[in-house]
Amino acid sequence: MRIGDVARRSGVSVRALRYYEEQGLLKPTRSPGGQREYGEDAVDRVRFFQQLYAAGLPSRRIAELLPCVDTGTTTAEQRAMLDAERDRIRKQIDEYTAALARLDEIVVAAADRRA
Amino acid sequence: MRIGDVARRSGVSVRALRYYEEQGLLKPTRSPGGQREYGEDAVDRVRFFQQLYAAGLPSRRIAELLPCVDTGTTTAEQRAMLDAERDRIRKQIDEYTAALARLDEIVVAAADRRA
DNA sequence: GTAGAACCTACCGCTGACGTCAGGTGCAAG
DNA sequence: CTTGCACCTGACGTCAGCGGTAGGTTCTAC
Numbered sequence: 001m002r003i004g005d006v007a008r009r010s011g012v013s014v015r016a017l018r019y020y021e022e023q024g025l026l027k028p029t030r031s032p033g034g035q036r037e038y039g040e041d042a043v044d045r046v047r048f049f050q051q052l053y054a055a056g057l058p059s060r061r062i063a064e065l066l067p068c069v070d071t072g073t074t075t076a077e078q079r080a081m082l083d084a085e086r087d088r089i090r091k092q093i094d095e096y097t098a099a100l101a102r103l104d105e106i107v108v109a110a111a112d113r114r115a
Numbered sequence: 116m117r118i119g120d121v122a123r124r125s126g127v128s129v130r131a132l133r134y135y136e137e138q139g140l141l142k143p144t145r146s147p148g149g150q151r152e153y154g155e156d157a158v159d160r161v162r163f164f165q166q167l168y169a170a171g172l173p174s175r176r177i178a179e180l181l182p183c184v185d186t187g188t189t190t191a192e193q194r195a196m197l198d199a200e201r202d203r204i205r206k207q208i209d210e211y212t213a214a215l216a217r218l219d220e221i222v223v224a225a226a227d228r229r230a
Numbered sequence: 231g232t233a234g235a236a237c238c239t240a241c242c243g244c245t246g247a248c249g250t251c252a253g254g255t256g257c258a259a260g
Numbered sequence: 261c262t263t264g265c266a267c268c269t270g271a272c273g274t275c276a277g278c279g280g281t282a283g284g285t286t287c288t289a290c
């Protein structure tokens with residue numbers, strides 16, 4: 001698959017795919033002419049990246065845990081990082097939930113006024 | 116209260132407080148010498164900002180909904196914005212939850228391997 | 231009245247995940 | 261063989277929420 005196909009199928013831009021490679025997240029082979037050639041798994045991998053990006057993980061962290069995904073094993077360091085990230089995400093969810101409650105308060109207060 | 120006091124009490128930097136003013140979130144009065152003078156409610160307001168920032172609301176949105184908080188009423192436009200933000204936050208929570216599940220999978224898979 | 235902490239404005243710097251050129255090359259179709 | 265789209269590298273631009281610095285002023289304490 002060429003880069004445009006991966007982009008269309010995964011829903012990210014061509015630029016983003018080149019950026020992911022720059023960050024060490026994708027390692028496509030090259031055609032004799034120098035064009036990137038992606039395997040079938042590339043689309044799923046990109047969707048996986050998007051999920052983690054959406055949870056606030058930076059490229060570095062994603063790159064660090066790719067070996068875990070590929071080998072199915074973790075070093076002590078990787079487990080520590082995974083735990084830290086999971087903790088961070090849980091806290092984030094709490095903060096989002098709290099903020100949501102604050103916005104709800106505003107809505108409810110305004111609704112009461114109108115009632 | 117002067118800016119340093121507000122900073123210490125609310126846990127944000129002096130620089131951040133000046134930034135909030137620049138964004139129209141705080142409107143302290145000025146002393147004859149030109150120094151910012153904050154009311155007692157400033158600390159709570161800043162904590163409120165932090166909560167919303169933590170949920171991914173940009174300064175603009177926060178500025179837009181401050182009138183709602185102060186007056187306890189909302190215009191149709193403001194209600195639409197509030198609904199959109201609440202929706203966005205709920206989706207974000209879903210995405211965070213999904214990402215958390217993915218990380219959990221990795222941890223569990225690695226744990227199984229070790230077992 | 232003077233030291234020094236706290237304040238002021240103005241401005242440049244940083245990070246991250248890309249967007250957006252510019253200028254050149256690869257490749258499939260007719 | 262040429263059209264023309266897709267691709268390439270390299271490099272600068274963007275946005276948000278501040279951090280940090282420079283150079284000068286105000287306020288508080290003694």
